[in-house]
Amino acid sequence: xxxxxILAAVIAxxxxxxxxxxxxxxxTAAVTGALTxxxxxxxxxxxxxxxxxxxxxxxxxxxxx
Numbered sequence: 001x002x003x004x005x006i007l008a009a010v011i012a013x014x015x016x017x018x019x020x021x022x023x024x025x026x027x028t029a030a031v032t033g034a035l036t037x038x039x040x041x042x043x044x045x046x047x048x049x050x051x052x053x054x055x056x057x058x059x060x061x062x063x064x065x
Contacts, residue, residue, distance in 0.1 A: 034062065034065045035054055035059045035065070039059060040062075040064055043057040043058035044056060044057030044058060045057030047064050052064050052065075
């Protein structure tokens with residue numbers, strides 16, 4: 001009986017970890033899109049209007065709409 005409980009806990013943990021990885025991949029895909037000028041500045045960067053990219057901060061190198 002004890003082995004069954006341990007095995008059930010391991011399977012449940014693995015299932016929850018898999019869900020975490022899936023949602024992390026979805027979040028990463030959503031974050032890599034273009035930023036607004038406000039998002040760039042809020043992240044500590046500045047907008048380079050010559051290249052339409054965010055320079056510095058958390059959005060460094062990302063395109064700006």
